Amino acid sequence: MPKQLIQPEDGPQPGGAYSPALRVGDFIFVAGQGPHDPATRELIGETIEEQTAQTLENIKTILEAAGASMADVVKATVRLSDLSLFQRYNA
Secondary structure (H helix, E strand, C coil), rough: CEEEEEECCCCCCCCCCCCCCCECCEEEEECCCCCCCCCCECCCCCCHHHHHHHHHHHHHHHHHCCCCCHHCCCCCCCCCCHHHHHHHHHH
């Protein structure tokens, strides 16, 4: 099954040797994302709420470039630096 690179021009650029997302058949695999401004790569937000919102916006941009939306997400794996932030993150 062929792989299609998904790399929106206005989306977050990879910080390493990986693709932001790949489409394989009907599936879209999005690489780990963080709270960075897509244009400047600067960290956005000082709170978990601000950083979560930016990370979700980055994921949304990538999904939209692939013709999908947040409603199409089946699974997400999240890494928090401090588990005590979970309630605020989850809100």
